[in-house]
Amino acid sequence: MAHQNHQYSPGTARATIGLGIFLVSLLILIALFAAEVLAGFGELDQKMQTAITGLPGISSVLGLAMNLFHCHALTAIKVVFYVGAIIGLAVAARAGRETRGVASWLNLPVCRAILALVLVFLLGVVFSAEGAFGIVGTHRDALRQASVFGLLACGMTLVIIGGGIDLGVGSVLALVSVTFSLMSIHWGWQPWVSVPACLLLGAMCGGLAGTITAGFRIQPFVATLAMMVFARGLAKTVSGGTKISTAVKNPDGTFRYVDVPAVFRFIDSRILDGNLSVVTVIFIVCAVLTWILLARHRWGTHLYAIGGNEEAARLSGVPVTSTKILSYVASGLLAGVAGLCQAAQEQQGDPETGAGYELTAIAIVVIGGTTLTGGRGGIGLTLLGTLTIGYLEKILSINAVPEASRLMLTGVIIVAAVLAQRRKR
Amino acid sequence: MSPRSQVTHAHDTDNEPLVRMVGISKKFGANQVLRNVDLEIRAGEVLVLAGENGAGKSTLIKILGGVHTEFDGEIWIQGRLVRPKSPSDAAALGVAVIYQELSLVPTMTVADNVFLGRSIVKRGFVDHDEQRRRAQQLLDQLGIEIPVESRVEDLPIAQQQLTEIAKALARNARVIVMDEPTSALNAPEVEKLFNLVKDLKQRGCGIVYITHKMEEIQRIADRITVLRDGEHVGTAPASDLPPARLIQWLVGREIEEQFPRHAATPGHERLRLRGFTVLPMHGQLRPPVENVDLVVRAGEIVGIGGLQGSGASELFMGLFGAYGQNVRGEALLDGKLLRIQSPSTAISQGVALLTNDRKATGLVLSMSVIANATLAGLPRISPMGWRRPALERSITASLCDRVSLRAASLDMEVEWLSGGNQQKVALAKWLQTEPRLLLLDEPTRGIDVGAKREVYQLMDALTQQGLAILLITSELPELLAMSDRIIVLHRGMVTAEFDRSSATPERVLAAAMGRQMANRG
Numbered sequence: 001m002a003h004q005n006h007q008y009s010p011g012t013a014r015a016t017i018g019l020g021i022f023l024v025s026l027l028i029l030i031a032l033f034a035a036e037v038l039a040g041f042g043e044l045d046q047k048m049q050t051a052i053t054g055l056p057g058i059s060s061v062l063g064l065a066m067n068l069f070h071c072h073a074l075t076a077i078k079v080v081f082y083v084g085a086i087i088g089l090a091v092a093a094r095a096g097r098e099t100r101g102v103a104s105w106l107n108l109p110v111c112r113a114i115l116a117l118v119l120v121f122l123l124g125v126v127f128s129a130e131g132a133f134g135i136v137g138t139h140r141d142a143l144r145q146a147s148v149f150g151l152l153a154c155g156m157t158l159v160i161i162g163g164g165i166d167l168g169v170g171s172v173l174a175l176v177s178v179t180f181s182l183m184s185i186h187w188g189w190q191p192w193v194s195v196p197a198c199l200l201l202g203a204m205c206g207g208l209a210g211t212i213t214a215g216f217r218i219q220p221f222v223a224t225l226a227m228m229v230f231a232r233g234l235a236k237t238v239s240g241g242t243k244i245s246t247a248v249k250n251p252d253g254t255f256r257y258v259d260v261p262a263v264f265r266f267i268d269s270r271i272l273d274g275n276l277s278v279v280t281v282i283f284i285v286c287a288v289l290t291w292i293l294l295a296r297h298r299w300g301t302h303l304y305a306i307g308g309n310e311e312a313a314r315l316s317g318v319p320v321t322s323t324k325i326l327s328y329v330a331s332g333l334l335a336g337v338a339g340l341c342q343a344a345q346e347q348q349g350d351p352e353t354g355a356g357y358e359l360t361a362i363a364i365v366v367i368g369g370t371t372l373t374g375g376r377g378g379i380g381l382t383l384l385g386t387l388t389i390g391y392l393e394k395i396l397s398i399n400a401v402p403e404a405s406r407l408m409l410t411g412v413i414i415v416a417a418v419l420a421q422r423r424k425r
Numbered sequence: 426m427s428p429r430s431q432v433t434h435a436h437d438t439d440n441e442p443l444v445r446m447v448g449i450s451k452k453f454g455a456n457q458v459l460r461n462v463d464l465e466i467r468a469g470e471v472l473v474l475a476g477e478n479g480a481g482k483s484t485l486i487k488i489l490g491g492v493h494t495e496f497d498g499e500i501w502i503q504g505r506l507v508r509p510k511s512p513s514d515a516a517a518l519g520v521a522v523i524y525q526e527l528s529l530v531p532t533m534t535v536a537d538n539v540f541l542g543r544s545i546v547k548r549g550f551v552d553h554d555e556q557r558r559r560a561q562q563l564l565d566q567l568g569i570e571i572p573v574e575s576r577v578e579d580l581p582i583a584q585q586q587l588t589e590i591a592k593a594l595a596r597n598a599r600v601i602v603m604d605e606p607t608s609a610l611n612a613p614e615v616e617k618l619f620n621l622v623k624d625l626k627q628r629g630c631g632i633v634y635i636t637h638k639m640e641e642i643q644r645i646a647d648r649i650t651v652l653r654d655g656e657h658v659g660t661a662p663a664s665d666l667p668p669a670r671l672i673q674w675l676v677g678r679e680i681e682e683q684f685p686r687h688a689a690t691p692g693h694e695r696l697r698l699r700g701f702t703v704l705p706m707h708g709q710l711r712p713p714v715e716n717v718d719l720v721v722r723a724g725e726i727v728g729i730g731g732l733q734g735s736g737a738s739e740l741f742m743g744l745f746g747a748y749g750q751n752v753r754g755e756a757l758l759d760g761k762l763l764r765i766q767s768p769s770t771a772i773s774q775g776v777a778l779l780t781n782d783r784k785a786t787g788l789v790l791s792m793s794v795i796a797n798a799t800l801a802g803l804p805r806i807s808p809m810g811w812r813r814p815a816l817e818r819s820i821t822a823s824l825c826d827r828v829s830l831r832a833a834s835l836d837m838e839v840e841w842l843s844g845g846n847q848q849k850v851a852l853a854k855w856l857q858t859e860p861r862l863l864l865l866d867e868p869t870r871g872i873d874v875g876a877k878r879e880v881y882q883l884m885d886a887l888t889q890q891g892l893a894i895l896l897i898t899s900e901l902p903e904l905l906a907m908s909d910r911i912i913v914l915h916r917g918m919v920t921a922e923f924d925r926s927s928a929t930p931e932r933v934l935a936a937a938m939g940r941q942m943a944n945r946g
Contacts (some may be wrong), residue, residue, distance in 0.1 A: 006543055297801050297812040308789035315747060315778065315786055316801040316854065317769035375791040 015095035021088030023079040032078055033125045033134065041131035044202055045074040052077075074382070075237065079125040085122065091170065093420075107374055109369035109377075113384040116367065118419050120388050123405075124395040132398045138213045143276075146390025147283035148345075150383070151338035152361035153368075154290045155331030157205075159237055161294070161308035162327045163374030163414050164220035168227030168334040170357035171207045174319040174350070175235040176339025181244035181349025184261040192264035199336045206232055206332020210325035224328075228358065235351040244349035267344035279341045283386075290330070303327055307374025363410075364389050367417040388417070427537035441504045441602050442467045443631040444489065444520070449498035451484055459496070462657045464650055466600055466631040471622060473642050474635045477675055477716060477873030482635050485652070490522035491515035493689035502600075513542065521593030522602040525656070529585060529592075536560035538577055539592045563591055567621060583614040590621065601625060602633040605871070607641060611732040613933070619645060637871065638900065639668055651675060658823070675874060684906035685882050691909070692723035694760070695893035696862050701754035703736070703743035703917075705803075713739035715917040716754070721862065726884060726894045728908025730933045736917035737897045738781055741864045745778040746771040753772075772801055773835050775861035779851055779868055781897070787851040790840035794832050795821045797839050797850050802857040823854040827880050829880075845876025852883065863887065866897045881907060898902050901930050913937050 036044050052062055052073055064075045093107075097363075105111055124133040132138055152169045159166045176198045183194035205227060213223035247255045270277050294300035302323045305313035316319045338357075343349050362372075368385025369375025392413060396406045444466040451459040459481045466472055476482045487493045489500065492508030492727035500507050502518050509515035515522070529538045537544075538555070538558045540945045544551045560573045569587045577585055586606055593601055607615045622632055622645060637641060642649065646663040651674040658674050666674070696719075703714040714736040721727045743752045746767045756763040764770050771778070780786040788797050798821045799806065806816055821835055828849040832842060839850055848868065855863060865884070869877040884894060884907065898904045904911060911928050913921040921936035 185541050296812050296814075298807045298812060301796060301800070301803060301812065303797070304792055305789045308791040309785075311786045312780075312789050313800070315745070315780055317772040319766075319769060359723070375789065399640075 014383065015092045018088045018090070018092030018095060022085050023088075024094060025088060026086035026118075028081050029078060029085065029122055029125050030358065031126065032074070032081075034126065036074065036131060037134035040374065041072075041074070041134075045072045045130065045210040048077060049073040074131075075126065075128075082122055082126045091242055108375075109381060110384075111326055112420055113302050113367070113369045113381050113388070116404070116420065117384050117388045117391070118259040120392050120395070120413075124391060124398075127395060127399050128149075129398040129400075132288060133395070138394065140270070140275055140277060140280075142390050142394035143280045144345075144386075145393065146386050147277070147279045148338045148341050149357065149360050149364060149389065150332050150386035151341070153358055153364040153382050153386055154379060155334035156358075156361040156365050157368075157370055157377060157379055158290065158294065158327045159220070159331050160304065160370055160372060161307045161374060161377050162303040162324055163310060164324065164327065165224060165362070166206070166328060166331045167224040167358050167373075168205065168209050168231055168337075168362060169331060170354040171228045171231035171235065171333055172202055172335040173339040173342055173354035173357060174352065175231045176202045176336045176397075177343040177346075178235045178239040178244055178349035178351050180340050180343045182238065184263055184343075185244060185246055185258060185349075186248060188261075191261075195263070195332065195340065198340060199333055202336020202339060203329050205323060206330065206335070209332070210328025213328070214321045214324035223396065232351070232355075239349060239351045243351070246347065261393045264344040264347055267341055268347070281344065282337065282341060286334060287379055287383055290334070293330075294379055299323060301327065304375055306374075306415065309375070360389065363414050367414060434436055441501075443503060445499075445501040446485070446489065447499045447501070449485060449488060449496060449500075451488060451493060451496040451592060456486070457655060459488075461498075461656045462652065462655070463660075464489075464657075465660070467648075468599070468629045468631050469626050469644050470631045470647040471626060471634055473646035473649045474633055474652070475642065475671065476658075477875060480652040480873075481655040483604065483650055484655075486522055486604060486633070486635070488873055489515065489520055489600075490602065491520075505664055508583070510768065515595050516598070519597065519599040520594060520602070521598035521600070523586075523589050523593060523604065523606060525604045529577045529589060532576060534574055534576055535564075535571055535580070535588050535591075536573040536590075538588060539563065539573075539595050541592070543596075548569065560595075563595055567591060567594065567624070569617075569621075583610045583617075586618070586622070590618075590902040594625075597748075598630070600631045600633070602635070604635045605637065606634075607636070607638070611734070612938075613732075615641075635875070639902075642671070645894050655803055663776065672874065683878070684903070685878070686726075686770045686907050689725050689888060689909040691725040692891060694720055695723045695758065695765075696721040696895075697755075697757040698744075699757075701740070701743070701756060702740050702752065703748060704751045704753065706748065706751060711917065713917050714743055714914075717914070717917075717919055719912050719919070721893045721895055723861075723893050724888045725892045726907055728896045728898065728911040729914060729935050730904055730911050731897075731914040732899075734916065735914040735937065737878065738866055739915050740914070741778055741866050741895070741897065741915070745776060745864060747778075756934055761846055772858050772860075775859070775865065777801070777855035777858055777860035777862070778864040779855055779866060781866035781870060783847050783851050788839050788847060788854075791838060792824070794830070794835045794837060794839060794842075794850055798853040799825050799857060801854050802859075805858070820857060821853070825849075827856060828853045828883055830875075843873075845872040845875075845879075848872050848880065852880070856887075861893065863892055863894045865894060867899065868896070869898065869900070901933065904933065905930065 046309070062073065066076050067071060111293065127132060152173065153345045155169060156166055178195060179201055180198045183189040183197065209227040212218055212226070213220040217273055246258050246260055250256055250257055263306045267278055267282070271281065294303070302313065304319055305316070306323060310320060342353055364385040365377070365382055366372060366385070367388055368377070368381035368383070370381055392410065393406070396409060401409070437526065442465045444464070446462070446464040446944050449459055449462045450457070450462070462485060464485065474482050474485070484493060488746060490498050490510065491512045491514045494510055500509070502520070502929070507518055509518060509520070530541065533541070536557045540556050545555045545559065547555070557573050564571055564573065565589070567593060568617050571580065575587060579590070602623060606618060610618060622634070624924060625632060634645060642663070648660060648662050649671065650660040651658040651671070653675065671674060698717055698719050700716065701717040702712050705712050716742060719727065729740070731737045742748055744765065748763045750766060752765055756765065758774060758776070763774060763776070768778070784790060789800065795817050799817045806813060806820065818835060825832065825835070830846055830849040830853065839847055842850065852868070868880050870886070872880070888894060896904070896908060905928055906927070909925060911923045911933060912919055913933055915937060921932070923932065
């Protein structure tokens with residue numbers, strides 16, 4: 001105990017070895033994947049099979065695994081390296097907790113969020129669904145599907161950093177989606193009227209919830225729970241309880257079909273030769289704007305201060321009530337943007353849509369590493385969280401994992417991610 | 426000669442000490458917080474554990490209390506080699522630690538708290554009657570008058586502290602560690618606590634007492650162990666360590682002049698209060714501050730003396746707008762009527778308030794030094810609300826210079842700074858708003874001797890530049906030495922005013938205790 005040797009730290013050595021294993025596995029996986037994309041999955045799999053048969057020891061082990069899990073030789077090999085990568089990372093992260101050297105950056109929230117994303121992404125590389133993960137369309141769709149959740153998560157991040165929570169976003173999304181459909185399809189309003197009107201509606205919902213919680217000091221959980229129920233009811237009232245689709249009911253009870261409004265088609269379209277969805281662009285733009293407000297505007301700083309210590313913030317002259325209300329307004333506004341996207345993608349306004357989305361948004365924020373207690377986090381983390389959840393969903397779906405298992409797996413991943421994010425003293 | 430070699434080896438010929446900690450070392454990451462520290466606790470004595478903030482006192486205590494379980498060294502409790510694995514493990518070994526942050530459940534009753542974790546159970550259900558009876562018995566034995574039925578959150582902090590002690594004793598603790606137990610107590614309550622300590626000594630308990638207050642050390646200590654920078658400086662009987670020598674052990678250097686206050690040259694009238702009253706809130710029966718008149722001049726430090734409940738802090742909060750418009754009376758700042766609405770209006774008019782609890786109300790611990798130092802003055806340096814990070818950084822750097830802050834990085838979270846440095850960040854925040862009137866509520870609470878001195882120097886320098894300071898402090902020597910004038914409050918009203926020559930500890934204390942004292946006088 002008295003002999004402390006400061007020259008040599010076993011932690012640093014272990015961290016270096018762990019990181020080395022991780023990086024080597026990572027490179028091999030990427031190389032295998034690149035070869036697979038270039039040569040085609042079937043081709044490479046054949047070669048691997050032949051190669052394995054040449055090595056009697058390995059072939060029996062891998063062969064057993066292949067038969068057990070009905071997987072290809074190539075996939076089995078990739079699984080081996082994936083497990084290697086995880087073990088390497090775990091070793092490095094564990095060592096990183098004890099040392100200040102090489103691996104201490106592994107404990108930064110950003111790094112952990114990136115690593116979670118990398119691990120999920122590698123999952124796609126390993127289980128590429130016979131090469132489907134190598135196609136641009138897969139990624140485009142993963143990003144498109146994640147975008148609506150990402151929009152909600154950006155607003156949620158603001159509210160959570162300020163020490164609150166917004167359970168109303170899923171319902172507000174439905175309300176805006178219904179209203180937008182009604183305006184665009186039934187009433188034939190031009191987008192330069194309907195879009196601002198819908199965004200205003202979303203912002204007002206947020207403002208109402210914010211005023212109730214911050215102005216009247218009701219717990220945000222309760223106030224936004226009320227908004228969640230209220231906005232859902234309002235969406236059903238506005239829509240008359242039915243889906244607002246292009247099948248418009250005539251006064252005599254028959255249906256006539258109208259064209260999908262141009263604004264719907266635009267939002268649902270793709271740019272860059274069909275390689276990027278407009279919805280994704282909208283998400284990225286909103287995320288950047290939110291980031292600018294949070295990181296470069298006084299309001300964002302005030303939000304962090306309130307989430308970190310509300311009383312200290314108030315006694316430092318921070319306008320607590322208005323700052324908090326504005327965070328809910330922003331959340332409602334972003335839920336409104338998400339509602340527009342949802343309506344355009346579904347080509348209808350469904351008053352039942354978006355149920356449970358608020359929980360996915362919270363999961364994204366938490367997986368990114370923003371703490372639920374407020375005061376710590378950021379949009380960058382939420383962006384990473386969005387990609388993690390989005391890719392996880394996509395990878396499970398291209399591998400035809402049934403929804404039941406998908407939900408259970410997502411639950412497990414959320415816990416694992418939050419465990420990995422836990423702050424250590 | 427270095428005091429490090431002055432270890433007094435007490436030859437204990439009687440029985441084995443209650444606790445012997447030998448060669449304790451502890452690292453947090455690469456940071457060595459304890460290096461080969463020895464500690465011995467004997468039955469029937471008060472051992473004062475002294476050291477500046479960051480000296481390792483809390484860590485050492487947390488090792489004994491089973492909070493930190495990874496360490497080098499040995500712990501012997503009553504002759505047995507042990508290694509407390511958890512706080513309950515330590516409790517089973519007879520060690521009770523009363524931390525600064527109380528570990529009571531505020532929504533439960535005193536009786537429930539005393540028996541928390543080992544409830545008295547009858548047929549699978551908690552036997553509340555029995556718990557109440559036994560808790561009452563225990564409190565009676567200790568001479569503590571607390572209704573066992575009341576919920577802890579409804580009790581004043583002093584009674585909560587006593588409840589915590591009762592809880593420790595209910596577990597038959599032989600070793601009781603108290604970490605700055607008097608930081609929230611007023612004089613009569615401190616008396617009560619000291620009597621209790623005396624009583625515990627007679628029962629053969631060993632008491633470890635951590636404090637920053639010199640007067641307490643002199644009153645209560647049998648032996649003193651001093652830590653500095655994680656090392657054991659020495660242990661000596663209290664009689665061998667007069668204050669001057671003790672300070673030398675604590676800081677490793679002689680402090681020639683404890684209070685660097687130059688003679689003030691008061692300027693024009695900065696603040697005048699006429700009939701200032703804070704209206705009762707939250708079911709209070711009387712106004713916490715009533716009809717206060719006072720004047721502070723530019724360049725002057727006016728001290729506000731008073732015991733717990735004097736209303737001094739409420740006066741500051743009211744003046745600063747923290748209670749909104751719940752105040753009456755007139756406040757003039759530089760001859761102009763002070764608008765009292767909210768902290769932000771106060772700040773914009775040149776008033777700053779350093780609150781008495783930097784962790785709860787002063788700082789946002791999760792934010793960086795820069796963000797904290799610029800928080801109050803952010804509107805001044807963010808045109809149209811857009812922040813200018815480079816400007817913030819340079820402003821913070823120069824502020825840190827002024828308050829002699831030592832931080833590894835301006836981007837580090839304030840949470841990781843020592844108490845003294847945290848306080849300097851809070852001070853920097855207020856300097857950045859360029860106030861005309863600075864309200865300081867306990868500016869040196871819980872910070873080490875070196876940092877205290879730097880805060881005093883800063884106060885002196887600021888008044889030289891014409892700032893007016895109102896100072897609340899519960900440490901009498903500090904109040905007497907730093908204040909040019911002293912106003913004493915008792916139950917929200919001014920009971921006396923002294924200038925430097927007429928203020929003596931006895932007179933200030935008498936005025937602070939109000940009429941009761943005068944009657945007995």
